[in-house]
Amino acid sequence: MEGAALREPAQRVSPRARLMWLLGAVVQGAWLLVLVALGGWLWHWFPLPWWVFAALAAVVAAYVVVMPTWRYRTHRWEVTDTAVYTQTGWWSRERRIAPMSRIQTVDHAEGAVARLFGLASVTVTTASSAGALEISGLDRDRARRLVDELTLKADAVAGDAT
């Protein structure tokens, strides 16, 4: 096979995942700013010029605005008859491929925040502890259908998956 490049997986996660990530980023950023403000001005742990605080606030704001969209663009997945393919990360991008015949477990998880948005994540593991594939931010029903589909396909292939 000469001159071919890996493409992105075809499917995106649920658009609502952006809201979930946005909420997470807002909460985290607010915590950070409140702690820094308290430590600097109220409790005087360290000198805090106003412009440092402003710069930090700007960074947090940029993260809150950019991250959900960026992550939505990069977190992708695809399932074919013979393999599962996922892509995650934006600074360090990771693409993982697992053959259907090597799948050992398929996990369906709904975190507390994810349930607010009707979302769920699906984790596919193989016999290697280095190779788990996680698709987070899937629509709950889509995730359930995906789990059923993967379980059926994985069962259809013989072998003990090591």
Next chain:
Amino acid sequence: MSELAHDEQWQRLDARMLLVHPIREVLRFLPFVIGLLFAGTATGNGDLPWQLLGVGVPVTLGVLRYVTTSFRIAEGRIELRRGLLNRHLLSTPLDRVRTVDLTSSAIHRVLGLATVRVGTASASQEDRLDLDALQVGRARRLREELLHVAPSADDPTDDQIGDSTDDRDVVTPDRAEVVLALDPAWVRFAPLTSSGLVIAAGVLGATSQLMNTLGLWDRIGTGEIVRGTSGLSWWTVVPVGIVALVVLVSLLSVGGYLVANWGFALRHVGGAWHLTRGLLTTRETSLDDERVAGVSVCEPLGLRAAGGGRVAAIVTGLDRRQQGSAVLVPPAPREVVLRVARDVLGSAGPVDAPLTGHGPRARRRRFTRALAPAAAVLLAALLLVTVAGAPTWLVPVAALGLPVGLLLAIDRTRGLGHALVDGHLVSRSGSLDRHRHALDTGHVIGWTFRSTWPQRRAGLTTLAATTAGGKQKVSVLDVPADEATRLAADAVPGLVEQFTVCLADRTPATRGSRRR
């Protein structure tokens, strides 16, 4: 009647285990007795009854453990029952058995016992199935049968099992052809490995603790030593101290090497590799051929400089904590290392074949990654000297980092390479800790393409083949992206291709072969 049929009823471990715990406790008590004789006055006579209680309690626990532990092999499962208050029942299907280890501590050996450790695919520490202990001959027969059953568990009443009741019919590893036997001259490699240093540090720590217990530090009188040497200048004391330390550490690591690897032998018989080693505690490990997914030839800088290396097997069903039992060759001369690696893989290609380099962009990345931290340290030193008024000798010391980084980058570039030979994915990388991994492509259970932002800009990616053994993956560091895709597609046909696009549609800037 076969060993397995004979084991169908619940039964206890060997009764001689009742002796092991008392002996172990008495040995632990020994330093105190010696201290008593040595010091005369002892560290406190009032402690004696308490010390005896300290012996009595573990002995009682040992008896209880013996009475409450039993095991059986029935209905295609091996089951271990233990515990007085919390009853445990461990049960594993025989066809899940991956490895069988026999371990005998010095006490076990005197009593003719061996601990049987049954390794399954489960990685959980709590599910470990240890039979501590059985009579050695019985333990060996049990191992034979567990491993014979394991590959084809469909029919446990198979003929080959029925034959092996008689001792003479059992194919013991001792009769097989020896692939590797330890040459005592190899101890010269011991001080060059980091594990040698760790062993030395451990022995030094234990010795100082023992001396503390016996109150020997006070008798030696550290104060007198300091006073006695105070007349000498630092220029004498420091080099002498360093030489003494080097000699001491070397001696200890040589001792550690001999204790761990005495009688090391690697044999192949009955579709499995058998490892035996140990001076005081002996270990016998059996690795089923099916489970050996590949080998790693390790050449840390020190060993490489002395013309040595070592080999570890990539074994599925052994987790990280058990990696020690996958050592196929302890530190040994390079030709021995390569010969055993070829034997285990059954072909010379993955060990000897020239590797494809990763090209100029990977080389540039080696240099930036090695030199940038060195330059940063130098810059920081310059700043400290000029701005903060630190002593000027800081600058030349910091500047030493640059040539070291340069040499490291050159060596790392030279080491980088990969190949696909005789059905094995081969990858080599590293300088201080150089590895050449060869992984059977049949044991590749997934791919990971990892690239950071700078890597993507350079068109490079780190390809990892995940597997169920060893470090769980074999990485090909900083390989050009299209070469990574090609390699993955060639190694496991029909998997990666469905996710690729033809590169001809793209800009020609991302193309180009980088074979050297």
